[in-house]
Amino acid sequence: MASRDVAMGMIFLSQTTVGFLGNFFLLYYYSFLYYTRCTIRLTDLVLQHLSVANSLVIVSKGVPQTVAAFGMKQFLNDFLCKLVFYVHRVGRGVCIGTTCLLSVFQAITISPTGSRWAELKPQAPQCIGPLSILCWILNMLVNTIILQIVTGQQNRINNTKEKDLGYCSAVYINNGIMTPLYVLLFSSYDVLCLGLMTWASGSMVCILHRHKQQVQHIHRTHLSPRSSPESRVTQSILVLVSTFVSFYTLSSIFILFLTIFPNPDLWLVNTSALITACFSTVSPFVLMGRDPRISKIYYACYEWNRKFSKLIGCL
Incomplete structure (x- = not known):
């Protein structure tokens, strides 16, 4: 076995382990908040779905x-x-959908009174759960085409045009008008989600900028310059969306290369797989690093362990 293959295997193993543990901890953290009835945000439900989708992407691609x-x-x-490829596509689609839902919901939440989007504020919390479930159902139905395209290496057909994906093969099936329809369906979903994310992110940046200008006089009176909880959540979502768009753009470029080249090199396949799972690996740490509730829970657990150890020492 070449040293390059061993190095690539260790990179994939590290990415899979770190990403899965990060998403598992994030899912456990939000479940802990829910069952202990701590401070819960409306966006936590969407982030739970995002954590599950991230875990599916990491496991189905990394392992x-x-x-x-x-x-x-x-x-x-x-x-x-x-x-494996079906689970990966479903997880990837849910990642796009939930990130889009997260940004649109937060843009509606912080929209100022009097705007046309402010009318959606009362209905928005009730729509989070159904829309998240709908995102799963939609991606599970749309990605059934993967079951026809992907095949195992043992079932390779010599008279069929195939593309080697490393451990599986992709079969080109000519279904007449159905193939362009499937391509249009896949691309329209991604374009719609990215368009909504761009609109929501731009709206949030404008709202935060106007809010900062309106409260500049407060910062000059030596009051606390800390931003509101809504502003901190919005900034976290903006960081998450920008991270997603960056990795999604890189992933799309490499997927385009894989599609264009009839027999792509192994390094191109591995690099594409590595970049595809980057957002799912990085996003839980981005969210945990910007959530002040995690430090409070950690401090509470530390104090509880310190008092318990002191009590045991006195017995």
Whole structure:
């Protein structure tokens, strides 16, 4: 086994481990807030769905890439290849949808009174749960086409045009008018979500800028310059959206290269897979780093352990 393959395998293994643990801790953290009835935000439900989708992307992409990098190429049969790529596509689609939903909801939440979006504030909290479930159902239905395209290496057909994906193969199926419709459906979903994210992010930046200008005189009176909870949540979502758009753009470029080249090199396939899982790996740490409730819970647990240890020492 070449040293380059070992290095790539270790990179995939590290990314998978760190990303899965980060999303698991984030999901556990939001579940802890819910069951202990601590301070809960309306966006926490969307972030729970995002954590689950991130975990699916990391596991379905990172684990097979790690095993393949260590030399096992044909370890997945036809059923597992279809399952792995289907789960990855569903998780990726839910990541896009939930990030879009998160940014649009926050833009509606902080919209000033009198704007046309302020009328949606009463209905927005009730729509979060159904829209999140709808996002899962929509992606599970749309991505069934993956079950026809992806096949295992053991089931390769010589008279069919195929593309080697490392541990699985992609079969080009000519279904007449259905193939352009599937491409249009996939691309329209991504374009719609990215368009809504761009609009929501731009709206939030404008609202925060106007709010900062309106309260500048407060900062000159030696009052606390700390921003409001709504502003901190908005800034966190803006960081999350910008992170997503950056990694999504890079991932789309590499996917385009994979589509154009008939027989892409292995380094291109591995780099594309690595970048595809970057957002799912980084996003939980971005969210945890900007959520002040985590430090409060950590401090409370530390104090509880200190008092418990002191009590045990006195017995």
